[in-house]
Amino acid sequence: MGNTFLSFALLIIFHFSMPTSSMKLTTILTDQSALLALKDHVIHDPENVLTTNWSASAPVCNWFGVSCGSRHRRVTALDLTGLGLVGTLPPHLGNLSFLSLLYITNNSFYGRLPAQFSNLHRLKYLSFGNNNFGGEVPSWLGSLTELRRLFLYQNNFKGVIPFSLGYLSKLEFLTLFENQISGSIPSSIFNISTLQNIYLSYNKLSGSIPSGPHDLLSLELIDFSSNNLSGHIPKDMFDYLPNLKELYLSVNLLSGRIPASLFKCKELQMISLAYNKMEGSLPIEIGNLSMLQYIYIGRNHFEGKIPKQIVNLTLLVDFDCSNSNFTGSIPDNLGNLRNLKILTLANNSLTSSRMSFLFSLTNCRVLENLLFGINSFISGELPRVVGNLSSSLEEFSASACNIRGSIPSEIGNLSHLINLELGGNKLIGQIPTTVGGLEEWQSLSLEDNKLEGSIPPELCHLNKLAFLFLTNNKLSGPIPACFGDLTSLRQLFLDSNMFSSSIPSTLTKLNYLLILYLSSNSLSGPLPIDIGKWQVLTSLDLSNNQFSGDIPTGVADLKDLTHFSLSNNRIMGSILESFDELLSLEFLDLSRNNLSGEIPKSLVKLRYLKYFNVSFNRLEGEIPDGGSFENYTIESFKGNEALRKDKLPTQEDMIPLGTWRRFSYHELRQATDGFNDSRLLGNGSYGLVFQGNLQDGTVIAVKVFKLELEGAFKSFDVECDVLCNTRHRNLVKVISSCSNDLNFKALVLEFMPSGSLDKWLYSNNQYLDILQRLNIMIDVASALEYLHHGNATPVVHCDLKPNNVLLDEDMVAHLSDFGIVKLLREEVSMIQTMTMATFGYMAPGDTSNQTPCLFFHFQCKRSMCITKGIIYVKI
Numbered sequence: 106m107g108n109t110f111l112s113f114a115l116l117i118i119f120h121f122s123m124p125t126s127s128m129k130l131t132t133i134l135t136d137q138s139a140l141l142a143l144k145d146h147v148i149h150d151p152e153n154v155l156t157t158n159w160s161a162s163a164p165v166c167n168w169f170g171v172s173c174g175s176r177h178r179r180v181t182a183l184d185l186t187g188l189g190l191v192g193t194l195p196p197h198l199g200n201l202s203f204l205s206l207l208y209i210t211n212n213s214f215y216g217r218l219p220a221q222f223s224n225l226h227r228l229k230y231l232s233f234g235n236n237n238f239g240g241e242v243p244s245w246l247g248s249l250t251e252l253r254r255l256f257l258y259q260n261n262f263k264g265v266i267p268f269s270l271g272y273l274s275k276l277e278f279l280t281l282f283e284n285q286i287s288g289s290i291p292s293s294i295f296n297i298s299t300l301q302n303i304y305l306s307y308n309k310l311s312g313s314i315p316s317g318p319h320d321l322l323s324l325e326l327i328d329f330s331s332n333n334l335s336g337h338i339p340k341d342m343f344d345y346l347p348n349l350k351e352l353y354l355s356v357n358l359l360s361g362r363i364p365a366s367l368f369k370c371k372e373l374q375m376i377s378l379a380y381n382k383m384e385g386s387l388p389i390e391i392g393n394l395s396m397l398q399y400i401y402i403g404r405n406h407f408e409g410k411i412p413k414q415i416v417n418l419t420l421l422v423d424f425d426c427s428n429s430n431f432t433g434s435i436p437d438n439l440g441n442l443r444n445l446k447i448l449t450l451a452n453n454s455l456t457s458s459r460m461s462f463l464f465s466l467t468n469c470r471v472l473e474n475l476l477f478g479i480n481s482f483i484s485g486e487l488p489r490v491v492g493n494l495s496s497s498l499e500e501f502s503a504s505a506c507n508i509r510g511s512i513p514s515e516i517g518n519l520s521h522l523i524n525l526e527l528g529g530n531k532l533i534g535q536i537p538t539t540v541g542g543l544e545e546w547q548s549l550s551l552e553d554n555k556l557e558g559s560i561p562p563e564l565c566h567l568n569k570l571a572f573l574f575l576t577n578n579k580l581s582g583p584i585p586a587c588f589g590d591l592t593s594l595r596q597l598f599l600d601s602n603m604f605s606s607s608i609p610s611t612l613t614k615l616n617y618l619l620i621l622y623l624s625s626n627s628l629s630g631p632l633p634i635d636i637g638k639w640q641v642l643t644s645l646d647l648s649n650n651q652f653s654g655d656i657p658t659g660v661a662d663l664k665d666l667t668h669f670s671l672s673n674n675r676i677m678g679s680i681l682e683s684f685d686e687l688l689s690l691e692f693l694d695l696s697r698n699n700l701s702g703e704i705p706k707s708l709v710k711l712r713y714l715k716y717f718n719v720s721f722n723r724l725e726g727e728i729p730d731g732g733s734f735e736n737y738t739i740e741s742f743k744g745n746e747a748l749r750k751d752k753l754p755t756q757e758d759m760i761p762l763g764t765w766r767r768f769s770y771h772e773l774r775q776a777t778d779g780f781n782d783s784r785l786l787g788n789g790s791y792g793l794v795f796q797g798n799l800q801d802g803t804v805i806a807v808k809v810f811k812l813e814l815e816g817a818f819k820s821f822d823v824e825c826d827v828l829c830n831t832r833h834r835n836l837v838k839v840i841s842s843c844s845n846d847l848n849f850k851a852l853v854l855e856f857m858p859s860g861s862l863d864k865w866l867y868s869n870n871q872y873l874d875i876l877q878r879l880n881i882m883i884d885v886a887s888a889l890e891y892l893h894h895g896n897a898t899p900v901v902h903c904d905l906k907p908n909n910v911l912l913d914e915d916m917v918a919h920l921s922d923f924g925i926v927k928l929l930r931e932e933v934s935m936i937q938t939m940t941m942a943t944f945g946y947m948a949p950g951d952t953s954n955q956t957p958c959l960f961f962h963f964q965c966k967r968s969m970c971i972t973k974g975i976i977y978v979k980i
Contacts, residue, residue, distance in 0.1 A: 135200050136180040137165045142197035149191035149213075172206075179203035186232075187211040196221040206230040210256065213237055223248050232256035234280065239263065242286065247272040254278040258304065262286055266305075268293050275299055282328065283307040290329070295319040302326040306353060310334060314354075320345050328353040330377065337361030343370050351375040355401060359383055368393055377401040379425065384408070387426070392417035403427035403449065410434075411455075416441040425449040427476070435477070437461050440468030448472065451502065452479040459485045467493045478504035478526060486510030487527075492518035504550065505529035512551075514539045521545050528552040528574060535559075541566045552576035552598065555915065560585050569593050576622065577601040579880075584623075589614040600624040600646065601834065607631070613638040624670065625649040625834055632676075637662030648672035648694065649833070655679075661686045670694040672718070673833075673891070677701070680719070685710045696720040696744075703727070704748075709734055720744045768843045768853055773797060773807050780809065787861065787908065789922055791821075796856065805840060806854040821850045835888035837911060837921040857919060859912035866907055877916055884918035885910055892920075 144155045158169035166173035172182035180201050190212040199221025215237040223245035239261040247269025262284040271293020282304045289312035301323050310332040316339035324346050335358040343366040355377045362385035373394050384406040392414025403425045410433035421442050431453040472495040487508050492515025508530040517539025532554040541563025552574045559582030571593050581603040589611025600622040607630030618639050629651040637659025648670040655678035666687050672694040679702035691713050700722040709732030717737055721744030742748055776797030777784045787794040792810040810821045838855040865871050892900040909922040
């Protein structure tokens, strides 16, 4: 009996021991089979990791990226991060039932996530980040209740965030940024009390941020930036987030005020609300957030003053409140922020008496970026103390701040400066030579000022200089030949100055130059013969100079050129046939030169050419048919008497119905308060000039013609013809016109706020110094030279006097009143006429009153003398 019982017991033990060993063998083979299925689904393995390491002849637990448990010897972790693998995920991976970590981050897997992954109930860490997965975010993810970290970022997931994610009660990190997820943020995810970080940025989420009490004691980071979220931030949102450290809500459509509950988050280190529609003031309570290091609230509708309590944030590193509506003074004690590296106050309505805040900022010894441009500063000079700012300063931007005076030489002390922006101010004097010591300089913006003198040669020492903007100053002299040594230069803007001489041949050494603007200067001579060395050039503007000679054949080598203008020069010869090789060309202006011959028919190949102008040359023959030439109007070809152009439409014909706009009589009457005498600016031979204010705030001048006078109709037609067909910085610009049959005719002109030269010469309250007088003479002479020599049909003004010289806000002279001009045709070699000027006018230099005067005698320089003009300026 005993032996029988023992035998039975042994049989039972053997019976149960055999299946256990067999089951263990079967399950590890299941894991192996699942991984080999993954290997088969990988179509590209650039490092041959799976090919060389995953083999059935080796134990699974020894394979690369595979980890097994010490007790059950089952696969517990699979980490294939950063191998560059391409392929899909097989459903077999759902059989890895002991898997707790699955990382395939930074690869190129695509397709949908298999539903069989819902069987991975032990999974704690899941990352599919930075791949190409698509489809919807699976709702079955909510069944993986052991998940701690879920990373699905940088993929192509679409659809909505599943409500089921709120069931992941142990989740700590939810990262879905940079997908195409839409819909609203489910409130369920705010019920996960263990949540520490939530990243939903760079998606297409919409709707409002969920409100309601959320006891998220562990939550440290919220990132909902770069979506389409709208509405107000819930007032109670931060009542239950005591440990929040970082808040990112920028680049949305959020409105309303900053909720007061935010200032309960005493651990807050980062606030980013930029690029929204938020309003109201910045609460003074922000000074209580002593841990704050970064504040980004720019590009909103905030208003009011910057609270002085901001200086309590002694850990602050970066403060950006730009592009809002902040007013009041910039705090003078910002120097208390000793850790400040970046301060961005640009584009507000802030003020500062004598820029006193700069004195305080000299205490910020780690300051790297200081941007306060486009503000309403009371006119003042840039203080010399700017040279005492941090030696770490890399960017200093103070454009359009109404800064007067000269650039302090101490600017050269900022040895690490990379970018200096002072454009759009009222700076005078010369560029200081001390800039030669700024060896790290990459960008210099001094455009739209009143700087004078020549470019200092020290500028050529800046070997890293890539961007140089000097447009619209009064700089003179030649372009420095040493600019050819600035091999890092990419964009060079020297237009609208007084530079003379020729383009230095050394400039063609700049092989990587992208943009070159030299227009509106007094440059002369031929174009560089080796112009083709600028092979990456995309934009070249040489208009409004005195260049002569032929167009160099090397222009055809500028294959990337999209914008090319030689307008208003003295270029001769023919249009190059090889222009048809400039296949990227979009803008070509060769007008107002002495070009001859035919327009090459091969130019129809330029399929991207949107603007083409060869008007006022000596071209002949037929205008090419086809291509973009079907879109050009007669305006592109006029002034070439031998060119056939009968079939070309006019400019008005080409403008779609409803877009061609002239001012109506009612608009002009409303703008001038019914042509009220209080708006009267001047009374001329054929018209009255009124100041007008359009509804959009634009100030204009309206010249209303006295149609009852004989010659008024002709005067209107002539003035329209001249002003519409001339363009020069020293001519008054015509904006539009108004013609009401025979009852009303008017021109809408550019408004000149400083009035006429006559007013300045004969006023007891206004005074012109000798430099201003000389500049006015030069301006008027430039206008006359252009009228005489800059058109195919020379223009004689016939009524040059101080009343017809108008001054803009910068005291630049503009010639006006073209009602009695004469147009001289080519077939007339010389015309003598009776005086047509205003009756009774006498220059102020008349010897009868013994008043000394300055005069400028402008005389023609070509073989055909057209007229002589004398400009008298009383002194």
